[in-house]
Amino acid sequence: MHDIRTIRENPEAFDAAITRRGIEPVAAKIIELDEARRAAATKIQEAQSKRNAASKAIGQAMGQGDTAKAETLKAEVADIKQTMPVLEEDNRRLGAELQDYLARIPNLPASDVPAGDDEDANVEISVWGTKRTFDFTPQEHADIGPALGMDFETGAKLSGARFTFLRGGMARLHRALGQFMLDHQVTANGYTECAPPVLVRDEAMYGTDKLPKFAEDSFRTTDDRWLIPTAEVSLTASVQGDLLDETVFPIRMAALTQCFRSEAGSAGKDTRGFIRQHQFEKCELVSIVKPEESEAEHERMTDCAEQILRALELPYRKMLLCIGDMGFGARKTYDLEVWLPGQGAYREISSCSNTGDFQARRMGTRFKPEGEKNSVFPHTLNGSGLAVGRTVVAVMENYQNADGSITVPAALHPYMGGVETLEPTA
The missing domain is CATH 1.10.287.40 (Serine-tRNA synthetase, tRNA binding domain)
Known part of the structure; x- marks a missing residue:
């Protein structure tokens, strides 16, 4: 607003x-x-x-x-x-x-956001990691997944397109990744662990700029609640309408939740595999800070997401999005794109945005600075730390072996009960 x-x-x-x-x-x-x-x-x-x-x-x-x-x-x-x-x-x-x-008017871009109409104008800020050299032709996750327990057919039978049924090692890898992400953000980076509702009212969706513009991209229940497209909605809206005490800043929250998107705006994109699902898990990071702290918090949040990729030893690059590729509520956004050798391309795995006071105005959230007469709006930020399903894909493609097995990254060993390799069953 x-x-x-x-x-x-x-x-x-x-x-x-x-x-x-x-x-x-x-x-x-x-x-x-x-x-x-x-x-x-x-x-x-x-x-x-x-x-x-x-x-x-x-x-x-x-x-x-x-x-x-x-x-x-x-x-x-x-x-x-x-x-x-x-x-x-x-x-x-x-x-x-x-x-x-x-x-219906989007946020104003920060002065250092590059001009451009689409992702081709995004600016590469940094690159981390060394791409693995394979002695065989690496495959895409959708090709090696079924033998490992990534069951696309049963998902489609139960729910239709863009749903997947995970079994055995795949299900455990998915759970291990989510738990690892949340644990790291809480213990290493000081985020408060939260378990918010995944059904919210109109006010929460509106306050976090998902309504009215993106109604068609979300699922609505028969009693007029919304399935959250991201835990950003629940976490950020937890302070909706509040007059906050200045001493509470910075507020940093993290949640591992199911997320739901109709993907109405992406018809025909990524229909194959586990990249773009109607139902998925994400470790979401939200910060609420004083205005003068938001730029530094944006850099900090992005680094918190990068730490997960570095711990998993997944090559990635950090991109500054151009104006045309930036979200409706963002004033500045960094995307982290992980290398997928099966696809031979970088793909988005995290998006970290500074929305300034745009969401706080919509939510009616304020705080009164010490010594000031009037209250002001805080700044809100959100980011993925990371998208769990896409991280599963990245692990599969980067850690695949010639026999179709997957080597489990060392960082996940404590979460996998001693399992170090996922073997194909068929």
Whole structure:
């Protein structure tokens, strides 16, 4: 959500920033809606003042025995009472129209975010690790997975496309990775472990900028709750509407949850294999900090996600997303892309975003800095540390052997009950 006062005071700067997003200037339309809403509010205030003055004058007229004047004033009060609902409805409608318009405008990009329309314009910041040299042709995970317990057919039989049934070693590897990620973020990086609901109300989805724009990409229940597309929603919205004490910062939360996405916007993409599922697990990281701390927190959060890849010895690169490839609520985003030798390509495995005060404004979350008269909005950040299913894929492709087996990374041995190799069963 955007600050209407800032837009009123400097519409040119707002339009200059929003046009970097590829959006036509909107400040004039916003100011027009705001002026109409403010005019409606002024009419209500004026009507209330007239009603109060007339009511007071009725008593004075009655005390003076001026019945005719009192009756005239009573008629005036009755007329105002009759028009007030109309004025209040106009005010409500105009306020809702302004709110809805603002809610559909994405966050303004940070000044150092590169221009560009799509992923081709993303900037490589760093590369880590050495790509493994194979003495055989590495296969994609979808080809070696079925023999290891990655059952695509049963998943499809039960639930349709983009669902997978994991068995045996594959199921254990998946569980081990999630537990390793969460344990590391909690013990090594100081995140507070959380187990939030995966069903949330409209307010939580709206506050974290998933509504109204991305309604079609999420699943909704028959009682009007939403299955979370990411634990970012539950974790960030846990402070919705709160006036926080400055001493609580930084707030750092981590959760390993199921996530659900309809993938309506990705029809035809990654339909084969375990890359893009309707149901998946993710270790999510969320930080809520003072505004002056958010840039440093963004770098810290991204490094926390990188630590998992380094511990698993998976080659990856860090990318700064261009404006056209950045999410709706983000002002700056780093993607971590892991190397998949079976595909011969880097693929996204984590996305870490600084949303500034965009989500806090939508949620109505504030804090009062020490010594300041007015409260301000904190900054929120979110990132994957990491996406579990995609990490399973990365381990399979990077640690595959010629006989179809998978070597378990050393970091996971404590979580695998001594199992160091996953052998094919068929």
